[in-house]
Amino acid sequence: MNKNIILCGVGGQGTVLASKLIAAAAMKKGLPVMSAETIGMAQRGGSVFSHIRIGEGLRSPMIARGTADVILGFEPGEAVRMLPYLKKGGQAVVSIRGIMPVTAALSGAGYKSEEMLSYLEKQVEHLLVVDTEKACRDIGSPKVLNILLLGAAAHSGALGLSDEDIKEAIKEHVPEKFHDMNLRALAYTHPDTP
Template identity: 60%
Template sequence: MNKNCLLCGVGGQGVVLASKLIAFAAMRQGKSVRTAETIGMAQRGGSVVSHVRIGEEIYSPQIPLKSADLILAFEPAEAVRSLPYLKAGGTVIVSSKAIKPVISTLNGSAYEGKEMLDYLKEKADKVAVLSGEYICRQAGSAKVLNAALLGAAAASGALDISIEEMGRAVKENVKEKYQEMNHKALELGKAAFEQI
C-alpha cells in the first residue's frame, strides 16, 4: 500500500534531513521510495517543501493534490499552505511555534500562528499540534525539531514506520555526536503525540 508524506517548513529547520530519514527507514523495510524537494529561498527563511512517496507503483516523486496521508509541518503557516495536498482522513502533525515571515517583519504586521492552527483544526479531520519548542528544550537543542516530528509521525502510524525504525535511520544517518539528543527528541515527539 502506497504512503505519501509531505513535509513543510522554512529554511534551517531540518525539513530535507527529515525527509531523507523517512526515505531511509522505508527503504530499510524493502519499500520503493521517491522524493522531491522544493527549497527555493530556503537559506533566507523561505519555504521548504519535501515530498516522500513510499510504495510499489509510484511514477512521480511529487504527491498529487489531495493524496498525502501525512503532512509533517514544522511551522503553522506552512501547514496551511500545504493543506491542499492532504487526502480526506489524512493526518496533520504541526509544530505550534510560528516563524514570522520576512515580509511580516519588514512591514510590522503581527503573526503568531494561532489563526493558522485554528484554520487547520477547522479544515482537517486529524490535527496534532506539538510544542516543538518545549520538546527541543527538553532534548537540549533547538536543532532537533525534525526528530521530534519524526517521533510523532511514527506514533501516528500514518507511514507504517515504527519509532525503532526511525531510531535506526537516525543512528545510520546523523553524526554520532548528535545522536543522543536526536534519539531523545524522537521519544519526546512520540510521547507528545500519544498524549494528544
C-alpha cells in the same frame, strides 16, 4: 504499503534531513521510495517542501493534491499552505511554533501563528499539534525539531514506520555525537516516555 508524505516548513529547519530519514527507514523495509525537495535559492529562509512517496508502481516523486496521507508541518503557516495536498481523513502533525517572515516584521502587520493553528483545528480531523517550544527546551536544542515531528508522526501510526525503523535510520545518517539528543527527541512524544 503506499504512502504519500509531505514535509513543509521554512528553509533551514531541517526538512531535508527528515525526508532522508523517512526514505532510509522505508528502504530498509524493502520499499521503493521517491522524493523531491526544494533546493537552491528558496533554502535561504523561504517556504520549502519535500514530497516523499513510498510504495510500488511509482512514476514520479510529485504528489497530487488531495492525496497526501500525512503532512508534517514544521511551521503552522507553512502547514496551512500545503493543506490542499492532504487527503480526506489524512493526518497532520504540526509544530506549534510560528516563524515570523521578514516581510511581516517589516510591514508591522505581524504574523499570528495562532490563527493558522485554529484554522488547522477547524479543517483537519486528525491533527496533532506538537509543543515543540517546550520539547526543544527540555531536550536543550532547537535543532531537534525535525526529529520531534518525525517521532510524533510515527507514534500516530500514519507514517507506517515504527520508532525502531527511524531509530536505525538516525544511527546510519546522523553523526554519532548527535545520536543521543536525536533519539531523545524521537522518543519525546512516545506515550511510554515519562
